[in-house]
Amino acid sequence: MITKQTLGMYKVFTRGGDATRATHYCAGCGHGIINKLISEALAEMGLQDKAIMVGPVGCGVFGYYYWDCGNISAAHGRAHAVATGVNRVLHDSVVLSYQGDGDLGAIGFNNAFQAASRGEHFAAFFVNNATYGMTGGQMAPTTLLGMETLTSPLGRSAQHDGYPLHVCEVFNQLAGPVYIERVSVADSTRILKAKKAIRKAIEIQRDKKGYAFVEIIAPCPTNMAIDAIKSAEFCMTVMEKEFPLHCFRDKSAEALPREEAPTPPDINTFFAADQTLDVPAALTDDSFGEVRLKFSGFGGQGILSLGHLVADAARLERRFTSWFPTYGPEQRGGAAACSVVISGKPIGSPSVDTPDVLVCMNQPSYEKFVGSVVPGGTVIVDATVTRTIEPPAGVKLVVMPAIDLSTQLGMPKAANTLMLAALSKYGVSRLKRESLLTIMANNFRKKPAFAEKNLALFEAGEKSVANT
Amino acid sequence: MTKFIKGNEAVVIGALYAGADVYFGYPITPASEIAHAAADWFPALGREFLQAECETASINMMFGAAAAGKLAITATSGPGMSLMQEGLSYMAGAELPGVIVNIMRAGPGLGNVYPEQADYNQAVKGGGHGNYQCVVLAPASIQEMCDFTQRAFALSCKYRTPAIVLSDGLLGQMMENLILPQSIMPRPDLQAWAVAGTAETRKNLVSSIFLNAPEQELHNQRLQAKYDSMRPDAAHETYLCEDAEVVLVCYGISSRIARTAAETLRSEGVKAGVFRPITLNPFPAEALCKTLVGRKALAVELSCGQFRDDLLMHLAKEGKRYQEVALVNHMGGIVMSVEEIVAAAKKLR
Numbered sequence: 001m002i003t004k005q006t007l008g009m010y011k012v013f014t015r016g017g018d019a020t021r022a023t024h025y026c027a028g029c030g031h032g033i034i035n036k037l038i039s040e041a042l043a044e045m046g047l048q049d050k051a052i053m054v055g056p057v058g059c060g061v062f063g064y065y066y067w068d069c070g071n072i073s074a075a076h077g078r079a080h081a082v083a084t085g086v087n088r089v090l091h092d093s094v095v096l097s098y099q100g101d102g103d104l105g106a107i108g109f110n111n112a113f114q115a116a117s118r119g120e121h122f123a124a125f126f127v128n129n130a131t132y133g134m135t136g137g138q139m140a141p142t143t144l145l146g147m148e149t150l151t152s153p154l155g156r157s158a159q160h161d162g163y164p165l166h167v168c169e170v171f172n173q174l175a176g177p178v179y180i181e182r183v184s185v186a187d188s189t190r191i192l193k194a195k196k197a198i199r200k201a202i203e204i205q206r207d208k209k210g211y212a213f214v215e216i217i218a219p220c221p222t223n224m225a226i227d228a229i230k231s232a233e234f235c236m237t238v239m240e241k242e243f244p245l246h247c248f249r250d251k252s253a254e255a256l257p258r259e260e261a262p263t264p265p266d267i268n269t270f271f272a273a274d275q276t277l278d279v280p281a282a283l284t285d286d287s288f289g290e291v292r293l294k295f296s297g298f299g300g301q302g303i304l305s306l307g308h309l310v311a312d313a314a315r316l317e318r319r320f321t322s323w324f325p326t327y328g329p330e331q332r333g334g335a336a337a338c339s340v341v342i343s344g345k346p347i348g349s350p351s352v353d354t355p356d357v358l359v360c361m362n363q364p365s366y367e368k369f370v371g372s373v374v375p376g377g378t379v380i381v382d383a384t385v386t387r388t389i390e391p392p393a394g395v396k397l398v399v400m401p402a403i404d405l406s407t408q409l410g411m412p413k414a415a416n417t418l419m420l421a422a423l424s425k426y427g428v429s430r431l432k433r434e435s436l437l438t439i440m441a442n443n444f445r446k447k448p449a450f451a452e453k454n455l456a457l458f459e460a461g462e463k464s465v466a467n468t
Numbered sequence: 469m470t471k472f473i474k475g476n477e478a479v480v481i482g483a484l485y486a487g488a489d490v491y492f493g494y495p496i497t498p499a500s501e502i503a504h505a506a507a508d509w510f511p512a513l514g515r516e517f518l519q520a521e522c523e524t525a526s527i528n529m530m531f532g533a534a535a536a537g538k539l540a541i542t543a544t545s546g547p548g549m550s551l552m553q554e555g556l557s558y559m560a561g562a563e564l565p566g567v568i569v570n571i572m573r574a575g576p577g578l579g580n581v582y583p584e585q586a587d588y589n590q591a592v593k594g595g596g597h598g599n600y601q602c603v604v605l606a607p608a609s610i611q612e613m614c615d616f617t618q619r620a621f622a623l624s625c626k627y628r629t630p631a632i633v634l635s636d637g638l639l640g641q642m643m644e645n646l647i648l649p650q651s652i653m654p655r656p657d658l659q660a661w662a663v664a665g666t667a668e669t670r671k672n673l674v675s676s677i678f679l680n681a682p683e684q685e686l687h688n689q690r691l692q693a694k695y696d697s698m699r700p701d702a703a704h705e706t707y708l709c710e711d712a713e714v715v716l717v718c719y720g721i722s723s724r725i726a727r728t729a730a731e732t733l734r735s736e737g738v739k740a741g742v743f744r745p746i747t748l749n750p751f752p753a754e755a756l757c758k759t760l761v762g763r764k765a766l767a768v769e770l771s772c773g774q775f776r777d778d779l780l781m782h783l784a785k786e787g788k789r790y791q792e793v794a795l796v797n798h799m800g801g802i803v804m805s806v807e808e809i810v811a812a813a814k815k816l817r
């Protein structure tokens with residue numbers, strides 16, 4: 001097809017190789033007409049600078065030879081995802097996607113469906129020619145029943161291949177789209193209507209109103225193996241029965257333009273405001289060595305926060321510190337455990353397999369971990385745990401009635417504070433009592449009543465340890 | 469300013485200070501905290517966050533945002549990384565920047581959610597179709613999870629190819645002190661090639677198509693030359709290597725454990741050191757070859773020997789020599805203990 005310069009298209013198609021004045025489309029193909037309608041609409045509305053076309057893989061892949069606007073060539077089926085990426089970061093541009101029925105209706109259907117459902121801000125042009133044109137005429141999701149293609153040589157069978165996919169009708173179930181219409185380019189009256197629909201979809205983008213979807217029935221004489229006139233007739237008489245031309249939705253008048261977010265705060269101010277403990281970086285201190293602790297129990301006993309508190313106290317004393325939790329399904333079984341390493345130098349392995357200190361608040365974790373404590377180490381265990389296994393030789397055992405005592409004192413959920421008191425009293429974390437208390441107070445800074453009660457509990461715990 | 473945070477959260481802080489405009493992602497353990505933190509912090513700081521419908525979508529959204537000249541990041545773990553290979557190949561082909569964080573978990577298939585390093589070949593050798601490479605950085609601490617995310621953006625923009633931060637479930641989940649960056653990195657100018665919806669960029673085209681074979685070959689040759697030119701950005705770290713008789717070669721979390729193992733070995737009379745590549749691509753091959761001369765080498769990895777085999781390749785290609793590299797490893801989500809490394813190193817003597 002030889003074209004005169006079309007409004008909105010390049011004068012010469014230098015990107016297309018040798019044939020710089022002809023498009024690559026076959027005679028009678030609907031793509032050429034649709035390419036032209038889109039470029040004319042963009043030019044007439046003065047939007048070429050702002051326009052970004054996301055092209056498909058399929059016969060429309062070389063649209064960027066012609067469209068005089070920004071062009072991005074997406075992977076097969078991904079134009080909706082790519083256009084989403086563009087419109088999310090460029091709110092002032094006019095984003096368009098252009099896809100065939102294999103590209104959008106098959107390989108990229110979920111990407112298209114989800115983008116439509118989210119009501120992304122772009123216009124989608126969907127060319128339905130009932131076949132895979134570019135790859136030589138295989139069956140498309142839109143292929144009609146009985147239609148012979150390379151991959152449905154006996155004709156599409158409902159039993160074997162399922163039914164033609166009606167994309168407009170499916171998208172019309174979604175709340176996201178602002179505008180959905182099916183048009184055709186099979187004759188001049190239809191082309192005029194198609195042009196209007198294309199313009200409307202682009203206007204919706206210009207006005208920042210949301211997602212617009214235009215399906216365009218297009219002849220494909222080459223793959224239907226008929227001439228251009230018969231192919232156009234086929235579109236009008238046969239395809240339109242399956243895919244009626246219709247405006248399914250037009251909310252363009254009532255849709256509101258997208259709102260822009262308020263100016264954000266400065267990044268440093270933002271992170272400074274989040275109130276997590278901000279301490280100077282750790283210092284190297286070879287004399288300190290390393291303490292490796294493991295905290296274990298049931299989820300809900302405050303095991304992870306106990307480990308976190310100890311880690312924060314270590315940071316306060318400018319020790320190198322790491323905290324590593326069990327995660328994934330392990331944690332869902334109800335078990336909770338974390339490793340804490342406190343060191344005078346940068347920490348190697350953060351995972352504590354052979355702890356110096358094991359804090360244990362339930363039976364299963366006692367049984368699981370007690371054997372791993374190193375000689376010279378300490379096990380602090382809640383008194384409710386029956387010690388079916390003895391700790392290894394040279395390991396000190398501390399029994400703390402944390403659960404009972406905290407229940408007696410009316411704070412059953414704060415048993416971890418009593419374990420902390422034991423840890424502190426025995427000095428096994430090598431952290432100062434006041435560091436631990438500073439962090440505890442900081443953790444409860446928004447609930448002063450809690451802070452006081454926990455301090456009282458901590459002191460009760462220290463006394464109870466002293467008495468054993 | 470310092471914070472005690474998870475590696476996964478440190479990634480997001482790195483991205484924000486790198487000036488990332490947008491986060492796209494799909495939830496997966498053990499990477500989900502990256503999406504959680506991004507969902508909190510990106511919008512609060514005027515950046516964009518979007519949960520995609522799948523990782524194929526995430527990476528193609530990245531493609532779109534990058535084509536528009538913006539800085540995009542996504543994070544995932546093995547199964548999602550596999551889905552992203554299509555988009556990575558297209559991004560590399562179209563020469564688009566972007567940062568992909570892989571918090572590796574055990575595979576193949578669904579595997580489990582515990583740490584592994586078995587996506588090494590996938591990250592370092594391309595992973596998708598065609599002759600392409602990504603920049604690959606391997607952090608080993610929470611500080612580096614942040615810093616290397618920033619570096620990944622810088623290198624990705626410099627070389628116009630995707631950059632992967634190759635980490636694992638342990639580094640993602642653990643907490644350490646992070647010293648926050650002081651200011652947002654200067655913004656690279658991408659307008660020469662971006663399609664930004666402006667008069668200046670109207671002529672631009674982002675595409676990976678070269679229909680004509682000689683042109684496609686030329687494009688490939690240019691890409692290869694570009695990948696070769698990345699070598700000066702290869703980085704590594706050595707620990708106690710000066711007088712070492714045994715060198716533990718490892719990256720990421722394995723190098724942390726190897727550090728402790730090297731100290732233990734020294735306390736037991738074996739002079740051990742650690743060689744740790746910081747960039748897995750470009751690989752610090754020259755430094756590796758020099759460090760290993762006259763020394764025994766032990767690869768420490770959470771994979772089947774993918775990394776060890778790559779070391780052999782680098783020694784042969786760069787050092788023009790064959791050298792035995794022993795292997796101590798675990799797979800399946802088990803992290804090797806210091807004792808295992810110590811025992812393996814002692815066997816070499």
Ligand SMILES: Cc1ncc(C[n+]2csc(CCOP(=O)(O)OP(=O)(O)O)c2C)c(N)n1
Pocket residue numbers: 057058059060076099100101102103104127129131132133134135140
């Ligand atoms: C992942 C992938 N699978 C398959 C292809 C091959 N392919 C290219 S175009 C196409 C179908 C195009 O058909 P359609 O979207 O209907 O567009 P048309 O050519 O009919 O306009 C296919 C299967 C590809 N490029 N990428």
